Amino acid sequence: MIPVDTTKDADKKDAAKKDDSKKGPAKPEEKPKPPFPGWELDAPKQIADCKHGAGLLGCWFDPSGKWLYTSGQDNVISRWDFVANKRVDLAGHGSWVKSLGFCPGKNLVISGGYEGLLIVWPMEGVQPEPLRQVTAHTGWIRAVAVEPTSGLVVSAGNDGQIALWQLPSLAPVRRWSGHDCHIYQAAFRDNGKEIITADLKANVRVWDTATGKLLREGKPVASLHKFDAGFGADIGGVRGWGANANGDRVACAGITNVSNAFAGVGNPLIQVIDPKTLKVVQEHKSKEAYQGTMWGVAFHPAGFVLGVAGGSGGMLWIWKADQAEPLRTLKQPDNIRGMALSADGSKIAVAQANGSARVLNLKA
Amino acid sequence: MKRSPNCGTVDHGLSRRSFMGGLAAGTALGVPSLYPKLGSSTGAMVNRLAQSQKRVLMVYLSGGVSQLETWDPKPGAKTGGPFRAIPTSVPGVHLSELLPHTASQMHRLALVRGINTAEDDHGKGSQIMHTGRKEEPGIQYPHLGSICSKLLGPDAGPLPGYLHVTPGGGGGSSPQDAAFLGPKFGPVGISDGKAPLNIDRPGGLTPENELARQELRKMADERFLAKRRTARTEAYTQTFDQAKGLMSKKGLFDIVGEPSRLLDSYGRHDFGRHCLLSRRLLEGGATFVKVTHTNYDTHHENFDFHLEQLGEFDRSFATLIDDLHQRGILSSTLVMVISEFGRTPNINHLYGRDHWSKAWSVALGGCGIVGGGVVGKTNGQGTAVVDREVHGGHLFHTYLQALGLDSKKNHYVDQRPIPMADPKAEAIREILA
Incomplete structure (x- = not known):
């Protein structure tokens, strides 16, 4: 519900009662019109609880919305038929996995692990086994994305390298040094003509896919990064992101106002940028004095924005696209580390630190 | 009251640290x-x-x-x-x-x-x-x-x-x-x-003048220590020696x-x-x-x-x-x-x-x-x-x-x-x- 000032409402009701006593029988109260008709934003119903077990790192819907994938601190990726609550484990990584991509045309799933392995899996099958794997990076792979038409895969990670691969063989296409610190995000844009990347220090860069040439760069979301001199370390970066359907907005999520890096004391923040100008065009904040990191963000097809955070409890916020203050604040059972929105917008999944992924129905 | 050079008091420590925090002018012998x-x-x-x-x-x-x-x-x-x-x-x-x-x-x-x-x-x-x-x-x-x-x-x-x-x-x-x-x-x-700060001998002080200053200080210290030896006074004099030593080793830094x-x-x-x-x-x-x-x-x-x-x-x-x-x-x-x-x-x-x-x-x-x-x-x-x-x-x-x-x-x-x-x-x- 939209937070309201109940004291003022009580006064208004008293006044209305006095008026009603003069006018006769009271009319039934009209319900306020929902801001997004057809969508349940007040109390989305939980339709599945996928208990992975180990603390979750992330979750992803496949493009059809049939499967939900989860990854956990046990190095395992699980594919869930969440309607039937049936699980199949995809074993192959020797470390944590926080990036997953899909190529629906080829029915493939691509995962990037912290051991530097890129693995291609079949999307279907009773027990998917790795089809192909390469050591793609030195150190953690933090980002994987697929350009569905060309079958190109982009991967990036702690070595600061951006690498392109061709599906289904995972043949190397191109590789270049992209950032001088850990790359946290990478995605295709503009129908695959460009690749956009972001890093620990909140640098955002746009590259020409065909040549690897740097097209644009900036630091529009600098408030998502801080070097904490007391601790002698960088904190923040673009920890989650998502693009809208047109691709003309990219939402960068993370933590800001950090006062104690090693305790995670700061506020979650989403900054939406125009990828052509690399300027911030909108911010989305938490309303309450919440401390933690915004780990995920998504643009909903109906026009609202969803963001999730972990820190002082799990939170799911919903904003109108042009407003900084949230429209809804939905407290979740446990701290959240990632989210997924199904392609049709009907379902959201949240990956919780307690090892469970909740699937919520957003359809009214 | 018995005076012990090993009293371990806060004052004792502070006096030493305050002296070592900035090497007081004029303790060097100008040794490279x-x-x-x-x-x-x-x-x-x-x-x-x-x-x-x-x-x-x-x-x-x-x-x-x-x-x-x-x-x-x-x-x-x-x-x-x-x-x-x-x-x-x-x-x-x-x-x-x-x-x-x-x-x-x-x-x-x-x-x-x-x-x-x-x-x-x-x-x-x-x-x-x-x-x-x-x-x-x-x-x-x-x-x-x-x-x-x-x-x-x-x-x-x-x-x-x-x-x-x-x-x-x-x-x-x-x-x-x-x-x-x-x-x-x-x-x-x-x-x-x-x-450390002030590790260099002040430019206007010649090595000879510095040596003379130190000799005078030592003489005063010895005279004082002969009657009033305390942990604090020992720390005081020792601090000058340490400062001198550090100045002689400036190149290490x-x-x-x-x-x-x-x-x-x-x-x-x-x-x-x-x-x-x-x-x-x-x-x-x-x-x-x-x-x-x-x-x-x-x-x-x-x-x-x-x-x-x-x-x-x-x-x-x-x-x-x-x-x-x-x-x-x-x-x-x-x-x-x-x-x-x-x-x-x-x-x-x-x-x-x-x-x-x-x-x-x-x-x-x-x-x-x-x-x-x-x-x-x-x-x-x-x-x-x-x-x-x-x-x-x-x-x-x-x-x-x-x-x-x-x-x-x-x-x-x-x-x-x-x-x-x-x-x-x-x-x-x-x-x-």
Whole structure:
């Protein structure tokens, strides 16, 4: 519900009662019109609880919305038929996995692990086994994305390298040094003509896919990064992101106002940028004095924005696209580390630190 | 009232520190740097002397480094985190993949993997690791640096016996570290690895005038001390001598003359610079050098922060070990890498690890230590020690005995015997050479 000032409402009701006593029988109260008709934003119903077990790192819907994938601190990726609550484990990584991509045309799933392995899996099958794997990076792979038409895969990670691969063989296409610190995000844009990347220090860069040439760069979301001199370390970066359907907005999520890096004391923040100008065009904040990191963000097809955070409890916020203050604040059972929105917008999944992924129905 | 030079009062310490904080004008004799160039005959002679002197390098990973991300990895365990274990130069011994350079020096290091200090508070944990004792009412035990300064240091060395290279952000030691040993043996902070302020003789002061000033001061001091000898007055005069010694060794702080390749190897960041300075101080005659790397108190994003911090530590530390070895002084230098405690095997909801003192590790090496040795074992999840449990007292005996000191001897304060190390503990003999 939209937070309201109940004291003022009580006064208004008293006044209305006095008026009603003069006018006769009271009319039934009209319900306020929902801001997004057809969508349940007040109390989305939980339709599945996928208990992975180990603390979750992330979750992803496949493009059809049939499967939900989860990854956990046990190095395992699980594919869930969440309607039937049936699980199949995809074993192959020797470390944590926080990036997953899909190529629906080829029915493939691509995962990037912290051991530097890129693995291609079949999307279907009773027990998917790795089809192909390469050591793609030195150190953690933090980002994987697929350009569905060309079958190109982009991967990036702690070595600061951006690498392109061709599906289904995972043949190397191109590789270049992209950032001088850990790359946290990478995605295709503009129908695959460009690749956009972001890093620990909140640098955002746009590259020409065909040549690897740097097209644009900036630091529009600098408030998502801080070097904490007391601790002698960088904190923040673009920890989650998502693009809208047109691709003309990219939402960068993370933590800001950090006062104690090693305790995670700061506020979650989403900054939406125009990828052509690399300027911030909108911010989305938490309303309450919440401390933690915004780990995920998504643009909903109906026009609202969803963001999730972990820190002082799990939170799911919903904003109108042009407003900084949230429209809804939905407290979740446990701290959240990632989210997924199904392609049709009907379902959201949240990956919780307690090892469970909740699937919520957003359809009214 | 009886006057004791070893009163250990706050005033005592403060007076010394305030004098050492800025080297007062006019204590130098204008002596140029005596730092030996390696390969010269003077350098060779100093090196031979250096090899016979025992000293200590303490690398303090402030905040509590994770044993799981360093010395006792548990890949694949529920608590293991994302990092893998890698082989080292010692067959069968593995370290976290965050320490590839240190792994190549493992044959010069030993691991103590069964520490249970049972103290999760930063200050109290630090106390245990520096003194080998838990806090006790009515007595303050001296830090290892102060003990080494007193027992191993030359009688009239040019450098203070206990030097602490601190990061720019802080992490200094207290002059009270020396406790009843007296402020003479307390630490002198080298903030951010830079030469102390006012280390140069003022330009308008000639060496001759300076010498005359010092003679006058000494005369006044001696006259005063003859009637009113106190800890404070002794500290006062000794501070001038230390300042003079430091001024004569000013060249030690100038690392830019080191070969570019060595500077690269140490790392061109603060900790790399501090490690290189530590080597120069040890080689230049310092008895005890503590270098602090901050910060490892990773309640939040433990893995990202350990990546960042250990990325600095690993190469700098491994280079330092190799450099000490190449210069022939590793065998006479006890190396210790410690924290106030380890971190929880459990990974919290912030991807963090909290304080954990029940099962953690330290690394030792160099003087008196068996290279490649591993003692102690934790269980599969790293939550408890299952073999050869030790605490701070055992470690303290080990440090002292590795240096050839009898850890069962006593300090004497006004004829009252105080055991140097916890009498209920013993040295960890398995790693003593």
